[in-house]
Amino acid sequence: MIYLCDQLVSRAGEGEALHRLYREDYVPGAALRGMELVHSLVSPPFWLDDGANLLMFLWRLPDVEAFWRKNDLGRRDPAVRDWWAKVDRLAASRRRDTLADPGDFARLADG
Amino acid sequence: MAELVALLTLRCPVEEAMARIAIPALVRPCLPGGRNAGDLLIRMTVDRPPRLEDLGLSKDLVEADDGALFERVAGAGDACAAPIHRTALFHAVRDPSPDRLARFEAELAAMPRRTDFMRGWMLGRVTRAWGRFAWDYVWEQGYDRLDDLTGRYMRAPCHWGQVDRWFDPEHPDWLIDPHLVHAFCRTGIGASA
Numbered sequence: 001m002i003y004l005c006d007q008l009v010s011r012a013g014e015g016e017a018l019h020r021l022y023r024e025d026y027v028p029g030a031a032l033r034g035m036e037l038v039h040s041l042v043s044p045p046f047w048l049d050d051g052a053n054l055l056m057f058l059w060r061l062p063d064v065e066a067f068w069r070k071n072d073l074g075r076r077d078p079a080v081r082d083w084w085a086k087v088d089r090l091a092a093s094r095r096r097d098t099l100a101d102p103g104d105f106a107r108l109a110d111g
Numbered sequence: 112m113a114e115l116v117a118l119l120t121l122r123c124p125v126e127e128a129m130a131r132i133a134i135p136a137l138v139r140p141c142l143p144g145g146r147n148a149g150d151l152l153i154r155m156t157v158d159r160p161p162r163l164e165d166l167g168l169s170k171d172l173v174e175a176d177d178g179a180l181f182e183r184v185a186g187a188g189d190a191c192a193a194p195i196h197r198t199a200l201f202h203a204v205r206d207p208s209p210d211r212l213a214r215f216e217a218e219l220a221a222m223p224r225r226t227d228f229m230r231g232w233m234l235g236r237v238t239r240a241w242g243r244f245a246w247d248y249v250w251e252q253g254y255d256r257l258d259d260l261t262g263r264y265m266r267a268p269c270h271w272g273q274v275d276r277w278f279d280p281e282h283p284d285w286l287i288d289p290h291l292v293h294a295f296c297r298t299g300i301g302a303s304a
Contacts, residue, residue: 081280
């Protein structure tokens, strides 16, 4: 299993709007590209109107083939790239990490 | 001397073009499965870039010509000396700051030591580019078998789990234009599956 973790820090007071944008506009398309949303978490656990919320979305993909399929579909669609530009108007910063369980390392490398 | 790679899309049969080119170079048909690869891969070391006419070709035989002159940034061995040769051309299109380019180069150049199936390899910085994009990098490797490139390279965790983010327009570190060249050929050296 491969995990992708998006962490987005909202601009002050934009946490709820950023969360809505992600859930409503990104999640459905990502699911069609084979990504399964495992967790959607927010810190602190209430919407700040005078500060930044940290939004964390954890996704999983079954194997390396699914990872490349997701990339291929996303990179063919200019709307996906344009959508991230919208995110950057509500987010002060973001990161995406690719992770796996160490117990899966050999299986993922061997295919 | 400079390194040269060219990918030609031909208006004539590939065998006819290969028969016309009588210079010391790797001149081989591109295998199916590449991206923006064209029909013919040419790889050579030159003191000045040849014109199509110098290669024995003419513009009426060539529909498109993508290529670059480049200088080695890092490498080991000879990327053209294994049964399979692969070349990729990249254009750093988003925020190509010196710091980001240095990190990209370092991660790409670390891939051969994180895997055990790349034979010779070279990462080159482009000094002159022609064709569809303003190419910035040439990334080439040699492989013993086609599956080492199409299978093992794609499954390498340092590829999908680390380096790929530079190529991903969804990733905040995105750097490289998705319209890249990925081409590979049989060199005629050894036997390759």
